[in-house]
Amino acid sequence: MGFEVSQNGEVTLVEVEGQLIVGNRQELKQQVLEQLEGGDRKFVIDFAKTGYIDSSGLGVLVSLSKKIREQGGELRLSSLNEDLRTLFELTKLDTLFRIADSKELALEGF
């Protein structure tokens, strides 16, 4: 379980491995906020290797999106599996984020 951060041009890509849940959400938040404070404005969080996101994890994505927008940036998401997409649809968070089928598509034209 962890987060892999890489740079793709101007875009910061964060890949979530394992779970994004109450026990590790602060770690993700801290990593993204450090990049934001360092000047990064374009973020993609990829869930291709993610098994599960709980409501705390969803909450941290909402919080990060808001903070990034406040700095004139944008957070996009990618690679939600069927279960994760169901959670986003149930909570209507699919209306709040731009969600791409893959990280490549998310990075394209960002």
Add this chain to the structure above:
Amino acid sequence: MTHLGTLRTAIDGDLVLELPGDIRSIESTVEYVMQRCRTCSEQARRLDLNFRVGLTEALSNAMLYGNSHDPSKRVLVEVVLQAGRLEARVTDQGPGFDPSTVPDPTTPENLTKPCGRGLYLMRKLLDEVSFNDQGNQVTLVLRLESGGFLEGGVQA
């Protein structure tokens, strides 16, 4: 089992766990319960998604809000699988709350708030969600069309 807490009793396949007030125990606890629960394949997604999410949210709420992050307070988890019905009861040691006061997180004014989706997800994904009068115990029910069983032997 020590990282999960105490397996207090297990009678006739029922599972009872007493957890420490540590959010790091949630993931391993849910995984342990999921491993003990087995149903036929057509029920797998309802078990893996609906029950897993519901139980995780119930444990998070119990530790974060019910017990107010107090590591000295415990959370009791009771799981019963009967014919066609999987039931989990989660009890914290807090004062309880009124679930009717929790707002709908999907309304436009609440959609951008970081909190408030746990109970909503429980209600959306489980067939029954009920609270005791005090509001410190939630009972989740998932109906299983073809039944199932709790796997594993009795441990104490």
